Amino acid sequence: MEENTNSHNDSIQTDTADAFGFSFGSSNKPKPIIKSVVGRNDYFYNMAHKKRGLAIIFNHQSFIVPYLKDRMGTNVDCEQLKMCLKKLDFEVHVYNDLGVKDLLDKVEKVSSEDHSDHDCVVLAILTHGEEGLLFAKDGAYKHDQVFDNFRGDRCPTLVGKPKIFFIQACQGSRLDAGIGVYTEMDSSVSCYKIPIYADFLVVYSTIPGFYSWRNTTNGSWFIQALTAELKESGTLYDLLTILTFVCRRVAIDFESRVPDNSTMDKQKQIPCVTSMLTRLIKFSPKSDNINNSVEDIQQTVMKNE
Template identity: 30%
Template sequence: MEAVRRNKTAIGTIFCADYGLILNKVDEKNLITRRDYNNLKSINGEDIWGHVIALVDKIMSKGDATCEAFLNLLQTDDDIKSTYPELKNIQWRATIPLTQPVQSSSEDHFDGMSQECKRIRRDEQYELLSQPTGLCVIINNENFLDMKQRSGTNKDAQSLAEVFTWLGFRVLMCKDQTKEKMDRALNCFASLSDLSQLQEFDVKEWSGSTFVDLQGDPKHGDAFICCILSHGEKSAVLGIDGEPLCIKQIIRTFKATRQSALVSKPKMFLIQACQGKGIHRGVLLKDLQTDDCHTLSIPEEADILVATATVEDYVSFRHKIDGSWFIQSLCQELKEGCLRGEDMTTILHRVNSEVSQKEASIHPGEQKQMPEVRFTLRKRLVLSPRTA
């Protein structure tokens, strides 16, 4: 596995020449399941690089034996060797058993290829230089007037606050907002033109290990993150009064204009809510709840990423103590992937994979969840830990 991980960038760059061939080859050799194949064949909203990295990550997730078989395939299959001749320039670890020896080349050539790849990828990456990186605003609706309490949502809010603080963001939270207050609060955060309005929303700020009163005026940085944790319905999230706020309207609140501080800057929306009431037959485990919500349409504006807990027409699951599958998986994958310098779409691919393997029923396969990512990002979004 280490040989694949160590050469992941080089492998990914080479496979971009013909993704279909390598996907079919690993399928023929039974290195992935048919379900893996179908998922990897078409990842919604992704480019070739994203597909390739998702395939390599899937191979690594299957352990050392699969990785060894994968490396052996790369170096012995005639179609692969002729389609990807650059593979011969990669020096694999000698401990990996091979049917045929690998043709070696100069380290200078491989180092040059690696440096060029890094340079190209830096040019295609959003610059995040501000201190802090930006604002992370959490709308955390737990206690509803006439609906079920969203137990476990505070665990999600805490996990989000911890990981995005680690990534250099200033994390702010508004708790238990009606539809109208959610709308006004988000408009206020989008413009930051009248900071006195924030008093109405009882904004809290993450400091140390808890949320405290707001510590000074907020300002935008080089990125913006909005996390909404709530019940929902078709195309909307609900305020605690049960009134819907359209998701498209939320995103358009942060539309880039000449006056906007967020023009050309990445804006990421993370939505923990269902997108329908559909659920397979089975017995729901007693500690799991659902957040009803339906269809999401992403606007045409650029520099936006929207990640939802589930695909259209289905529920998402939230543990009453441990938090939601989607948010908890996202936070864990951010901790691991950001240390490796991975971009958000690559990280979210693994979130999709992890959440899709969870079970909400005592009968395997009957109650599942599949997150969805849509974006109009023009560059790679890479978040990095910030030292104190």
């Protein structure tokens, strides 16, 4: 009999980990099986829950950390983002200039709420930052201290739902001078496990190690571009497509103006989109925001009879 040296049955295959990959921190084994709100092979997330969900904005303008300057223009960002998220049917809450403890307590409280009737959750943080760190009014905290609260084993009512984070902050002090370009144009029921960090979408205003720009009158480049694209096509395209247009807008339409500082003048920026999504997100309009619900109509008819 011929020996099959390639048989999968005759060898034990194991997987090993590559060190120094993208990390949100370590975790223990996931908790027991949780019912998913989407089918295994669905292309889109289920956005037909009773409510769109919570959108939390942490807006930081003033700091008591000595070397951090006031972030003039951030209130413009906050108002524009708040308007866009409300238009997309989110329940928006804004928190201004919180300290580290209050901010992290608020994040933990949001993650521990019952999101069963929600499509997703959004957290936006508008602040100063360094690579790996974000600043509250009185000090710094790690990104993981926010993200970890929404892991699948810690926030079961958001399992299988998008967890969306918008981070407007520097990630370092490096500058991007850009490069010149030109264009030439021609005319069944199944049980399966998912990672506890599945369904996260983290969007940074800039790539790791680089500066993030903000206009003191009009707000940050990233939030200007994000809100402009959400206004134009927030319900038309899936969110990753929209974010691609955001990156294009920031990359092409913006350039720093600091004429009295040649090092900082005429610099560029590109946002960084880190997706652990397993399906597409589309913010289709909620029907109950267009017309009265069927129950309300029935009650009105009954009263008039």
